[in-house]
Amino acid sequence: MSDHIVPFKTYLGVFVALMILTFVTYAAAYENFGSHTLNVAIALGIAVTKATLVVLFFMHVKYSPRMVAVFVVVGFAWLALMIVGILTDYWTRGWIGQ
Amino acid sequence: MTSGSAAAPAHGHGHETAPHPRLMHHFDSLEQQKESSTLGMWTFLVTEIMFFGGLFLLYTVYRLQNPQAFAAASRELDVPLGLINTFVLIGSSFTMALGVHAAALGKRRAVVVWLLATVLLGSAFLGVKVVEYQHKFAHHLVPGPSFAPEHIEPELRRGAEVYFSLYFAMTGLHATHMILGIPVLLVLALLAHRGYFDRRYNTPIELFGLYWHFVDIVWIFLFPLLYLIDPRGH
Numbered sequence: 519m520s521d522h523i524v525p526f527k528t529y530l531g532v533f534v535a536l537m538i539l540t541f542v543t544y545a546a547a548y549e550n551f552g553s554h555t556l557n558v559a560i561a562l563g564i565a566v567t568k569a570t571l572v573v574l575f576f577m578h579v580k581y582s583p584r585m586v587a588v589f590v591v592v593g594f595a596w597l598a599l600m601i602v603g604i605l606t607d608y609w610t611r612g613w614i615g616q
Numbered sequence: 617m618t619s620g621s622a623a624a625p626a627h628g629h630g631h632e633t634a635p636h637p638r639l640m641h642h643f644d645s646l647e648q649q650k651e652s653s654t655l656g657m658w659t660f661l662v663t664e665i666m667f668f669g670g671l672f673l674l675y676t677v678y679r680l681q682n683p684q685a686f687a688a689a690s691r692e693l694d695v696p697l698g699l700i701n702t703f704v705l706i707g708s709s710f711t712m713a714l715g716v717h718a719a720a721l722g723k724r725r726a727v728v729v730w731l732l733a734t735v736l737l738g739s740a741f742l743g744v745k746v747v748e749y750q751h752k753f754a755h756h757l758v759p760g761p762s763f764a765p766e767h768i769e770p771e772l773r774r775g776a777e778v779y780f781s782l783y784f785a786m787t788g789l790h791a792t793h794m795i796l797g798i799p800v801l802l803v804l805a806l807l808a809h810r811g812y813f814d815r816r817y818n819t820p821i822e823l824f825g826l827y828w829h830f831v832d833i834v835w836i837f838l839f840p841l842l843y844l845i846d847p848r849g850h
Contacts, residue, residue, distance in 0.1 A: 523720045533710040540702050544695070547844035554846065561840040569833045576713045576829045583651055586658055593662035597669040601676060608677045
């Protein structure tokens with residue numbers, strides 16, 4: 519298992535990246551990108567990037583046994599499956615009556 | 617106890633002189649024990665993903681059904697406070713990561729300092745949350761009979777009430793995780809101070825770090841979804 523010790527520089531780099539991305543999220547919310555959907559996509563894209571940084575480096579998944587990564591991916595995949603599956607109903611329901 | 621543990625090999629097939637005092641008898645090595653614990657913690661975190669995931673799903677469905685009400689209600693939140701709190705919470709994740717780092721290096725004092733710094737930042741986050749909640753109560757933004765937002769048009773109030781129900785459910789569940797985490801941090805700091813951990817055995821600190829970072833991730837999504845729906849207005 520990970521006898522690997524993550525260097526301090528890595529933690530610092532991830533921390534700075536997270537702070538910058540937080541500010542970008544904030545600034546982007548006040549910009550008009552033409553469509554509201556694009557604003558949502560940018561906000562979620564940044565959030566997913568930040569979460570990935572936290573999972574890989576702060577939570578050591580990059581340095582952990584493969585089995586840990588499998589658990590993590592499966593966990594989020596199931597969440598995605600639940601949301602996408604339910605939305606195929608709710609999101610499209612309004613289309614029928616039009 | 618662990619003299620010369622720096623040079624200890626990662627995988628102990630060999631005949632080590634004395635087993636580490638924290639090695640449970642049903643594990644071959646500390647490494648195997650740690651791997652098992654890590655998988656167990658992640659299994660718990662996967663259930664947490666689904667726990668919060670249900671709320672995120674509800675949020676998505678109701679926001680799609682009430683886009684304008686959600687945007688109007690979102691504008692009632694204090695964005696600067698939310699932004700500061702996001703910085704504070706990411707800061708607490710950083711100090712937590714440094715605590716785990718110090719533990720891996722066997723630096724006892726540094727572990728205590730970083731864990732206490734995490735307690736401090738976590739408490740600051742909760743303090744700001746208290747101020748925000750007070751504001752919601754004062755301005756009749758709490759769902760229920762007294763829900764009466766001044767700045768939201770009457771036809772959007774029903775949807776705004778749904779938004780605030782989700783706001784309190786999600787931030788409340790998130791804050792509950794932090795309120796439960798802080799005493800655990802204090803116990804870990806005390807144990808670290810007493811020399812319970814060393815560079816070969818610090819799994820509880822590492823696993824608590826996973827929990828704390830998970831709570832951070834939840835907030836990374838909550839901040840844009842709750843505070844920044846359409847802050848400019850139209």
